Amino acid sequence: NAGVMQNPRHLVRRRGQEARLRCSPMKGHSHVYWYRQLPEEGLKFMVYLQKENIIDESGMPKERFSAEFPKEGPSILRIQQVVRGDSAAYFCASSTQSRDTEAFFGQGTRLTVV
Amino acid sequence: RKEVEQDPGPFNVPEGATVAFNCTYSNSASQSFFWYRQDCRKEPKLLMSVYSSGNEDGRFTAQLNRASQYISLLIRDSKLSDSATYLCVVSLRTGNQFYFGTGTSLTVIP
Numbered sequence: 430n431a432g433v434m435q436n437p438r439h440l441v442r443r444r445g446q447e448a449r450l451r452c453s454p455m456k457g458h459s460h461v462y463w464y465r466q467l468p469e470e471g472l473k474f475m476v477y478l479q480k481e482n483i484i485d486e487s488g489m490p491k492e493r494f495s496a497e498f499p500k501e502g503p504s505i506l507r508i509q510q511v512v513r514g515d516s517a518a519y520f521c522a523s524s525t526q527s528r529d530t531e532a533f534f535g536q537g538t539r540l541t542v543v
Numbered sequence: 544r545k546e547v548e549q550d551p552g553p554f555n556v557p558e559g560a561t562v563a564f565n566c567t568y569s570n571s572a573s574q575s576f577f578w579y580r581q582d583c584r585k586e587p588k589l590l591m592s593v594y595s596s597g598n599e600d601g602r603f604t605a606q607l608n609r610a611s612q613y614i615s616l617l618i619r620d621s622k623l624s625d626s627a628t629y630l631c632v633v634s635l636r637t638g639n640q641f642y643f644g645t646g647t648s649l650t651v652i653p
Contacts, residue, residue, distance in 0.1 A: 462641060471551075471645030472587070472630070485640060520586055522641070529575045532632075532641050534586035 431456070433523050434503075435535035442511045442542050450506040450538045454523030461504040462522045462532060463489075463496060472520065478504060479526075511542045546570060549631050549644035557652050560621050564647045566614045566631030573642075576607055578616050579630040581646065587630055590616075621651045 434453040442448050454461050463475040474488040478498035489496065493511075498504040508515055518539050522532040549566045556562050568576075576593035591598065593605040593614055604617040614631055631644040 464643070472643045474641075474643070477640055518584075524641075529592075531575075531577055531589045531592065534588070536586050 433458075433521060433533050433535035435519075435521050435538050437538060438536060440538055440540045442540065444512055444542055445510050448508040448511050448515070448540055448542075450508075450519050450521075450540070451503045452506070452521030452523075452535055453503040454521075455533055458523035458525055458533075460524045460526060461498050462524075463504075463506050464520045464522065466518045466520060466537075468517070475506070508540075511540070513542050516540055516542045545644075546642035547631055547633055547644040549647050551645055551647060553648040553650060555650045555652055556621055558621055558623060560651075561617065561619045562621060562649065563618075564616045564629055564631075564649075566616075566644055568612050568614070568631075568633045568642070570633070570635060570642075571612065572635050573612075573633040575634045576605075576614050577632040577634075578603075578605055578614075579632055579643075581628045581630055583627075587643075590629070618649075621649075623651050623653060625649060626651045 436451050461478045464472040466472050476489045476496045477485040493509045495507045518537045520537045521535045524530050524532045547568050578590040579587040580590045581587040591600050591605050593607045597606045602619045606615045628646040628648050630646045634641045
């Protein structure tokens with residue numbers, strides 16, 4: 430059973446370009462979470478999705494950021510018109526819908542904006 | 544107010560020492576509790592779940608105090624390999640939202 434898969438592992442974008450980060454949850458997991466971690470800082474919640482639904486996007490910036498988790502395929506975190514401050518590690522986690530279950534993390538995508 | 548609060552440290556302890564981390568959570572509807580470990584530039588990994596009765600896994604002991612909304616992690620006989628950031632995590636009774644503390648940094652010194 431493969432774990433949470435994120436790609437790419439490293440992504441370099443110039444200012445103004447778009448960044449697309451992909452996350453395939455563990456098999457059987459229907460809940461996906463995206464977190465951002467700036468250098469030397471803690472994990473910051475961005476968005477929580479279930480298949481085809483955004484459950485909580487309270488941590489996501491109102492502009493330039495969007496997320497989806499379609500019926501088929503991976504979850505996508507999309508950042509439009511990237512700026513230097515978007516440089517960070519973006520972690521995806523997944524879980525089942527059971528109570529008392531833990532979240533499993535992918536290895537993250539390190540975005541560098543130049 | 545943050546959902547989960549931790550002392551960021553850093554904690555620098557000698558090998559063999561005992562060290563304790565504390566964490567408080569604000570939402571009384573919190574249902575599940577975990578400690579995760581994050582090594583530098585790696586993803587967080589589950590260290591242990593925290594049960595109401597407390598639980599132990601080798602050198603690691605986790606305790607939960609629901610009345611005080613407080614979770615602790617005790618590491619005995621610290622090893623160099625224990626150096627990492629320890630994250631306190633809670634999830635609510637309703638839904639599956641996970642709330643992470645900012646983490647406590649531990650460095651075990653030879």
